[in-house]
Amino acid sequence: MNKEFRKQLTIDLATVVIGYLVLGLLIRSGVINAYSKGILLMVCINVILTVSLNITSGFLGELALGHAGFMAIGAYVSALFTKSLNLIPLVEFPVAILLGGIAALIAGYIVSIPALRLRGDYLAIITLAAGEIIRNLLKNLDIVGGTKGYTGIPNYTSFTWAYLIAVICILASKSLIASRHGRAIISIREDEIAAEASGIDTNRYKIIGFVFSAFFAGVGGALYAHYLRFLQPGIFTLDKSIEILVMVVLGGMGSIRGSVISATILTVLPELLRGFSDYRMLVYSLVLILMMLAKHNDQLRALFDKALSSFRRKEAAHE
Amino acid sequence: MSNVLEVRDLGINFGGLRAVDGLNIDVAPRQLYGLIGPNGAGKTTVFNMLTGVYEPSDGTIRLNGELLNGKKPHEIARMGISRTFQNIRLFRNLSVKENVLISLDTQVDYGLFSGIFKLPKSFKQEKAMEEEALELLKVFELDGYADTLACNLPYGKQRELEIVRALGTHPKLLLLDEPAAGMNPQETQNLMDAIQRLREKFAISVLLIEHDMKLVMGICEKITVINYGTLLACGTPQEIQNDPQVIKAYLGE
Ligand SMILES: Nc1ncnc2c1ncn2[C@@H]1O[C@H](COP(=O)(O)OP(=O)(O)OP(=O)(O)O)[C@@H](O)[C@H]1O
Ligand SMILES: [Mg+2]
Secondary structure (H helix, E strand, C coil): CCHHHHHHHHHHHHHHHHHHHHHHHHHHCCCCCHHHHHHHHHHHHHHHHHHHHHHHHHHCCCCCCCHHHHHHHHHHHHHHHHHHCCCCHHHHHHHHHHHHHHHHHHHHHHHHHHHCCCCHHHHHHHHHHHHHHHHHHHHCCHHHCHHHCECCCCCCCCHHHHHHHHHHHHHHHHHHHCCHHHHHHHHHHHCHHHHHHCCCCHHHHHHHHHHHHHHHHHHHHHHHHHHHCCECHHHCCHHHHHHHHHHHHHHCCCCHHHHHHHHHHHHHHHHHHHHHHHHHHHHHHHHHHHHHHHHHCHHHHHHHHHHHHHHHHHHHHHC | CCCCEEEEEEEEEECCEEEEEEEEEEECCCCEEEEECCCCCCHHHHHHHHCCCCCCCEEEEEECCEECCCCCHHHHHHHCEEECCCCCCCCCCCEHHHHHHHHHHHHCCCCHHHHHCCCHHHHHHHHHHHHHHHHHHHHHCCHHHCCCEHHHCCHHHHHHHHHHHHHCCCCCEEEEECCCCCCCHHHHHHHHHHHHHHHHHHCCEEEEECCCHHHHHHHCCEEEEEECCEEEEEECHHHHHCCHHHHHHHHCC
């Protein structure tokens, strides 16, 4: 193994473990109460959704508007599984999550077939339609409650599960992007014709991007179902897809770290703004605009970079 | 020895326009071959057919005897035809090295699983790719720019990087579409030397489109001139320069 890679891996793992211990301790000691813990779980789930959407939107460069649909498939399939079986949660839940992911992956594969022939606006429309079709199918499926909703889903999404799976999603995405497959996916965003001329089977890598993205949307959906414990097709509308897309765009197309940060901020923020009641959405949009401006302001960015680099230097000095 | 490229009766229609008609081209191993003609003659269209971007309406294209008609561009690239573009097409937001790594993808085979779980095979192959990328960049002394974003390279260097990227697929035939366009005389001279050098180093044939007659006449061993998509003349630089039809339609004077 390459030395630099091993060092990076050690740092990443240390950050992950420390983060887990600190947050876990705060929950155990009651500093993070049940309400805040709920927000923390939603942060993990939204990180998974945002990072996975970034694979298609940021790295592959296709505007995809069906993420909520794939999320819905993962949510319903996993819930159907845990509700029908009565195994111990430790066995049942990971299998349910995996099944939710695989079901979404299959749906992602099916959607990718017509999507391969289309680009830009047309692709956006196809993915939007796919999301709506999934939602309307669910409305008419009586075994999962139809429009009335699907209740009594076990409360399995613990902090440990949500955190662990968010970490797996981030690491898998980073690893994909750093491989030859990830480079091929990015080359399609950069110039599809040049990618083909360089020997890249662009159709194959579009499918890989789509399917990877859909898989983790399904996984996120499974966690969501077992956190909310109640599902309704109305949760997975276009609004939900756009909400995730906003997180991707704000964090930066093609930046996994950015996705993690923006998913965190945009999940916590609306909760902090609850005090403003009527003006909540107004303040929320103002903050969105401010964040956008900050991202594109060179002076602010320079300040931020300087803070980061001095932090890194200190870190280096400690070694 | 048999030809690397054999094009027979090649033709294509765009709606009512017959952009290329009845064209034959034979490129020998290690040959430097020029394809010239006035603007809109159909030169780039020929390249697009050779690389599978357009499917020919009629005729056949063979690479070392193997039929290319109906093959996809990435398949043709892997079979041994590589190209550059008239309007530079780099992966602009990627580094110079990454641009080459993408075409070097053709030389490795580690799978998705190995890539995501970073198995030893992926490490070994990535390391080999990295080394070869730097080696290839040296052909144009671009190794010092390895970590520069492609879009930040000076124009002439961008054209050179495109050639390096094309070499990454280990082609048998390299197609260059106006490689000297926008270059100053010094850069053009360097390019001429480089093309000859890489022909020797990689033992490849080169088919190039170019409006710079000094370059074409200086390095090509054989030239085909087309006009309105049809053959006007074919021969050595000497023969082409003295052909009255070519002088009238293209060279002037
Ligand atoms: N996709 C297309 N659809 C319709 N017409 C096309 C297409 N591609 C090329 N043509 C036409 O085919 C003819 C040949 O174009 P081509 O680009 O091959 O010329 P060229 O010889 O490369 O010219 P230049 O020296 O200006 O690059 C032109 O009349 C052009 O308008
Ligand atoms: Mg042209």
